[in-house]
Amino acid sequence: MKKENVIKMLGSILKEKQISGIMAALGLLIVIASLSSPYFLTAYNLKAVIRSLAFVSIVAIGQGCLLLLGEIDLSVGSVAGLCGVIGGILMVNVGINPYLSLILCLLLGAILGFLNGLITVSLKLSSLIVTIGTAGIYKGINLVISKGRAITDIPKEIYFLGQGYLFNIPMPFVIMLIVLVLIVFLTKYTPFGRYMYAVGNSKEASWILGIKVNFIRISTFMITGLLAALAGMIMVARLGSSQPAIGELWVLNSIAAAVIGGVALTGGIGSPAGALIGATIIGVIENIIVLCGVSVYWQTAVSGVIIVGAVALDSISRMGVLRKKKI
Amino acid sequence: MRILEAHNITKSFPGVIALKNVNVAFETKKIHGIIGENGAGKSTLVKILTGIYQPDKGGILIEGKEAIDHRNKKLFEKVTFVPQELDIFQNMTVAENLFIPFRKSGFEDTFVNMGKLYRAAIPWLEKFKINVDPNNLVKNISISNQQLLQVARAFVNKYFKIIILDEPTTSLTISGITCLFDAIRKLKTEDKAIIFISHKLDEVFDICDEITVLRNGEKVGYSRVKDIDRRWVITKMSARDINEESTFRPKKRKKEDIILEVNGLSGLGFSNISFNLHKGEILGFSGLVGAGRSEIMQTIFGLLPVKSGNIKFEGKPWEFGNTNFSIRMGLFYLPEERKRQGILPLLSVQHNISIALIDKISNGVVISSQKERNLVEKVIYSYDIKTPTIKKQIIYLSGGNQQKVIIGRAMFCMPKILIFDEPTKGIDVGTKNDLYRMMKEIVDEKGVSIILVSSELEELLRCSNRIITVYNGEKVGEFETENTKESKILNSILGENIKNSTECKL
Numbered sequence: 161m162k163k164e165n166v167i168k169m170l171g172s173i174l175k176e177k178q179i180s181g182i183m184a185a186l187g188l189l190i191v192i193a194s195l196s197s198p199y200f201l202t203a204y205n206l207k208a209v210i211r212s213l214a215f216v217s218i219v220a221i222g223q224g225c226l227l228l229l230g231e232i233d234l235s236v237g238s239v240a241g242l243c244g245v246i247g248g249i250l251m252v253n254v255g256i257n258p259y260l261s262l263i264l265c266l267l268l269g270a271i272l273g274f275l276n277g278l279i280t281v282s283l284k285l286s287s288l289i290v291t292i293g294t295a296g297i298y299k300g301i302n303l304v305i306s307k308g309r310a311i312t313d314i315p316k317e318i319y320f321l322g323q324g325y326l327f328n329i330p331m332p333f334v335i336m337l338i339v340l341v342l343i344v345f346l347t348k349y350t351p352f353g354r355y356m357y358a359v360g361n362s363k364e365a366s367w368i369l370g371i372k373v374n375f376i377r378i379s380t381f382m383i384t385g386l387l388a389a390l391a392g393m394i395m396v397a398r399l400g401s402s403q404p405a406i407g408e409l410w411v412l413n414s415i416a417a418a419v420i421g422g423v424a425l426t427g428g429i430g431s432p433a434g435a436l437i438g439a440t441i442i443g444v445i446e447n448i449i450v451l452c453g454v455s456v457y458w459q460t461a462v463s464g465v466i467i468v469g470a471v472a473l474d475s476i477s478r479m480g481v482l483r484k485k486k487i
Numbered sequence: 488m489r490i491l492e493a494h495n496i497t498k499s500f501p502g503v504i505a506l507k508n509v510n511v512a513f514e515t516k517k518i519h520g521i522i523g524e525n526g527a528g529k530s531t532l533v534k535i536l537t538g539i540y541q542p543d544k545g546g547i548l549i550e551g552k553e554a555i556d557h558r559n560k561k562l563f564e565k566v567t568f569v570p571q572e573l574d575i576f577q578n579m580t581v582a583e584n585l586f587i588p589f590r591k592s593g594f595e596d597t598f599v600n601m602g603k604l605y606r607a608a609i610p611w612l613e614k615f616k617i618n619v620d621p622n623n624l625v626k627n628i629s630i631s632n633q634q635l636l637q638v639a640r641a642f643v644n645k646y647f648k649i650i651i652l653d654e655p656t657t658s659l660t661i662s663g664i665t666c667l668f669d670a671i672r673k674l675k676t677e678d679k680a681i682i683f684i685s686h687k688l689d690e691v692f693d694i695c696d697e698i699t700v701l702r703n704g705e706k707v708g709y710s711r712v713k714d715i716d717r718r719w720v721i722t723k724m725s726a727r728d729i730n731e732e733s734t735f736r737p738k739k740r741k742k743e744d745i746i747l748e749v750n751g752l753s754g755l756g757f758s759n760i761s762f763n764l765h766k767g768e769i770l771g772f773s774g775l776v777g778a779g780r781s782e783i784m785q786t787i788f789g790l791l792p793v794k795s796g797n798i799k800f801e802g803k804p805w806e807f808g809n810t811n812f813s814i815r816m817g818l819f820y821l822p823e824e825r826k827r828q829g830i831l832p833l834l835s836v837q838h839n840i841s842i843a844l845i846d847k848i849s850n851g852v853v854i855s856s857q858k859e860r861n862l863v864e865k866v867i868y869s870y871d872i873k874t875p876t877i878k879k880q881i882i883y884l885s886g887g888n889q890q891k892v893i894i895g896r897a898m899f900c901m902p903k904i905l906i907f908d909e910p911t912k913g914i915d916v917g918t919k920n921d922l923y924r925m926m927k928e929i930v931d932e933k934g935v936s937i938i939l940v941s942s943e944l945e946e947l948l949r950c951s952n953r954i955i956t957v958y959n960g961e962k963v964g965e966f967e968t969e970n971t972k973e974s975k976i977l978n979s980i981l982g983e984n985i986k987n988s989t990e991c992k993l
Contacts, residue, residue: 349854351845358842361831367790368828369843370814429833 182422182437189444197451205447207330211398213443214332215391219410220417220435221336221343222387225380227418228347229360230427231280231287233384236414238298239272240392240407245302247393248311248402251318258315266389272298273385277378287381295411302404311402322398332394336436339387344433356380360427417442488515489551490680491536491566491649496545498531505531506542506704513649513680518671520695520712521684524724524915528704529684533651536682538563550648564591567647569638571654575625582608582621585640592643615639616666631663631776638667642674650674651682656690657912660775668694688717700724724915734949735923736968737930740768746936747787747818747904752796754786757960760796764904764936769926771951771968772940774980779960780940781823784906788820789813801903817903821893823912823940829893830881836892837863837877843896862899870895870925887918894922898929905929906938911946923950944976956980 193200200206219236226233243265250261276294280287324331347353355376358366366373388407395406419425420441421434446459491513498506506528513519523529534540536547538554547554554562575584582604586592589599594607601622608621615635619628625636638655641647652671656664671681671694685691691698692712700708700723708723747764757779764770772780785791787798789810798805806812813820822828831839840863841848848858863877872891874884881889890910897905907926911919927950929935941947947954948968956964956979964979 349856350852351849351854354838354842354845354854357834357838358831361833362827364790364824364828365822365831367810368788368820368822370811371842372811424833428831 182420182434182441186437186441186444189441189448193444193448193451196448199451200447205451207328209443209447210333211330213439214330214336215395216410216413216417216442217336217436217439218332218339218391218394219388219407220414220421220439221339221432222384223414224418224421224423224430224432224435225343225347225356226287226384227415227423227425228356228427228430228432229377229380230363231377231381232291232415232425233273233276233287233381233388234291234411235272235276235295235298236384236388237407237409237411238295238302239269239385239388240395240410241404242272242298242302242392243269243389244392244396244402244406245306245311245404247396248314249305251315252311252313258318262318262321262393265393266386269389269392270382270386272389273382274378276385277381280381281374281377306402306404308404310404312400314396314400314402316400318393318397319400320397322394322396322400332398335390335394339390340433340436343383344431347432352376352379357428360429362428413439413442489513490515490549492548493532493536494546494548496532496535496542496547498535498540498542504704506535508545509701509704509706511699511706511709513682515648515678515680516675517696518675518681518683518694520691520698521682521701522688522691522698522720522724523701524917527701527724529701530653531704532701533568533653533682533684536651537566537568564644564646565648566651567641567644567649568651569641569653569655571657573630573633573637575633575637575640577626578624580622581612581617581619581625581628581636584625584636585611585621585643587640591646593645611639611643615670616662629777631660634659635663635667638670642670647679649680649682651684653684655683656685656687660777664690688720691720692717724917735927736950736952737767737769737927739931739934740952741766746801748799748802749787750797750799752783752786752798753794754782754796755791755794756782757786757957758794760957760962762955762962762965764938765952766936767930767934768953769930769937769939769951771947771954772938772957773942773944773947773954773976774957776942778957778980780957781908782960783957784820784908784938784940787813788818788906790820814900817901818906819897819900819902819904820906821890821897821908821910823908825886825889825893825912830889832880832882834881835878836867836872836874836881836884839881839892840866840896844899847899866892866895866899870898871921885918887914887921890914890918890922891925894925894929898933898935902935904936904938906940908940909942910939911941911943919946926950944973944980948973948976 219240223233223236246268247261247265250256250264251258256264272294276287276291279285279294280290321331321335326334347356355366355371358369358371359373359376363373388410391410392406396402414435417438418432418435420438421430421436423430423432423434445462449459449462450456489512493509493511496506496509497504509528509532521529521532531540535542538560541555549562549565552562554560576587582601585608586594586604589595594604605621612619612621615638617632617635617639619632625633628636634655634657638652641650655667659667671683674681683691683695695712697711698709698715698720699706700720702724710719742765744766745763746766749763750761752760760783762770772783774780782791786793786807789808789812793807800816800818826832831842837859841859844862845854848854848862860877866872867874867877870891872895873888881892884892910922914922926937926939930937939947939951951968954966954968954971954976955962956966956976958980964976966976
């Protein structure tokens with residue numbers, strides 16, 4: 161894809177009203193952040209912020225795709241953790257080429273997502289319940305395999321993905337941007353993406369249009385699983401070890417980021433790209449807390465407030481839509 | 488006696504004036520019809536009369552007292568309202584539904600006494616001829632009974648003096664309508680005012696004493712019913728002279744050319760259905776609500792599972808349970824539940840159209856924005872869809888325009904068969920004729936065959952070449968429309984064994 165096309169595409173996303181409101185909120189937050197601490201706008205701090213928010217963003221972009229369909233995946237954290245551990249074993253214990261291991265782990269993530277989707281679709285269950293269950297299963301397998309211990313001595317070749325820089329930008333953020341462009345392209349400019357919106361609006365109407373609804377749903381679960389695995393693997397590269405606890409905090413934050421970014425929890429509207437902005441807002445708030453010397457124990461409470469606030473905003477904006485509709 | 492008066496009511500919403508200076512008065516012992524096309528302001532007026540909306544200007548007098556004044560809020564308790572859509576508690580019993588909220592229906596006890604509710608419910612159910620046990624869960628009784636129950640519930644309110652019925656007959660069977668009208672007429676003698684809102688002119692002329700016509704938020708006509716005829720109402724409503732009598736039957740039917748052959752089809756709620764669809768005809772399907780017409784169509788299309796039977800399409804075997812296959816073969820289903828099954832409510836008009844035409848605007852991988860816009864504009868132009876821009880969310884379009892989007896996008900897929908399921912439900916008289924004309928054109932000019940499912944016999948008589956009648960899940964008759972009397976078809980859809988079926992009885 162040409163560079164100007166990419167810019168045009170990102171521009172068209174920003175034109176969507178909901179996102180420009182969120183952008184304004186983000187701008188305001190950045191002003192507050194730079195006023196409250198002189199360290200916020202330093203290159204070192206900014207690099208740290210965008211590096212750390214890249215992980216949640218990748219997961220949240222995947223989560224956003226599923227929310228768009230009116231589904232949800234609470235197993236993203238467990239998928240990331242399990243793929244990280246298995247990646248570690250493949251690289252260290254089995255001794256497979258680290259990049260091949262990486263690809264195998266992404267495939268594993270897609271398979272785990274496929275299982276989530278298959279159970280949800282074929283048994284006509286709520287994905288909320290199914291993924292609470294599979295989250296437990298994946299986490300359990302992770303703990304059985306790793307016995308709760310980290311796998312160290314990850315081959316140095318892949319450190320670059322987690323710790324390196326491209327044009328002075330941290331690699332995780334670069335990877336996240338690539339993912340973002342791909343997903344935005346997928347959702348906006350391909351038949352598959354259009355079908356995602358259709359299914360999110362109304363499954364019944366989609367059946368009647370002849371859309372292969374279940375194929376779309378399962379495929380999207382696979383995308384979400386794959387992106388969770390990707391985030392997990394980059395985290396392994398970042399830490400230089402496979403921690404079984406990788407991904408634990410990503411589940412709620414990925415949902416919050418997507419919802420703040422304008423994807424309705426009920427599906428059918430918004431763009432997964434908004435998830436990046438949502439994740440940035442969360443990342444900046446967490447950074448302010450740290451820079452201002454507030455106890456880190458507050459962080460969890462603040463994330464909670466953000467999630468509730470985001471869901472409330474989502475609901476209030478939808479009530480607005482309904483009110484207009486009744487005229 | 489004038490019990491409810493609205494003076495100079497004006498109400499606007501961002502971008503639209505819903506009501507302009509409307510004056511209307513309702514008297515006890517009278518049934519007052521309010522009629523108007525979609526968007527004429529009927530529902531806004533109702534919401535103001537029931538105190539849900541505050542008017543921008545004007546006043547409401549209930550029993551001569553100003554009701555908008557906050558000190559008199561309680562006056563609105565005298566107005567009871569039956570909404571158009573079913574709005575009852577599916578998982579509660581019939582008796583509970585009847586008396587909720589308990590304070591208004593006279594059950595002031597702290598604890599709910601189910602036995603007392605049960606006994607109190609029986610006379611009400613008898614009055615409305617709802618033949619169910621008061622302890623039944625509402626979800627287990629028929630849709631027609633649910634709608635009657637919803638009306639009965641409004642009557643239970645012990646404070647009420649004025650009742651507003653918004654399209655109360657949309658899901659009622661013919662005998663249900665008769666029961667309802669009997670109850671309404673009885674109420675007239677009890678010193679109550681009745682406001683009746685409907686699209687169906689027959690009903691309005693049948694039951695109302697006086698009538699107010701709204702158009703574009705203005706009151707354009709008022710008369711006693713006995714002084715006017717249908718033509719007067721239609722002209723007032725649409726500001727156009729619409730000939731209701733003309734027929735829209737396709738002319739180029741090829742009787743020897745069978746495109747769809749259905750043999751002994753059985754599925755959920757129907758059994759052993761066989762019929763042929765000819766090329767270039769409109770085939771009507773008539774029957775009561777719940778007779779299984781939609782189920783037959785949805786089974787053919789692939790939405791519902793099939794139990795037995797087979798279908799030949801252009802002589803070739805058919806695949807069941809696969810909507811994608813049906814669409815690829817050129818058989819399209821245009822659903823009755825437009826809001827839930829037809830449109831994609833949160834998406835723009837553009838995306839609602841292009842979603843069905845993806846093959847034509849993409850190379851398989853990427854969608855071309857240019858091609859998309861051109862094609863969408865062509866559909867909008869060809870099917871006369873009225874929308875401010877193609878980016879407008881489709882929920883803001885009127886029902887008729889939404890229907891045109893659904894038809895237009897299907898037509899651009901080059902269909903061979905279109906199944907219309909209640910295409911004019913909730914659509915006003917003027918747009919109805921547009922749709923009939925459109926259907927005829929589709930058949931005569933594009934060679935498409937149409938199956939038309941409708942509850943309005945008049946519609947079927949005007950549009951279809953043949954009519955098949957369905958009763959209780961079985962095919963009971965097949966008629967050439969041209970030389971068949973309406974009464975013959977009516978008897979058929981009511982089941983031949985039922986005598987005097989237009990009378991209200993248990």
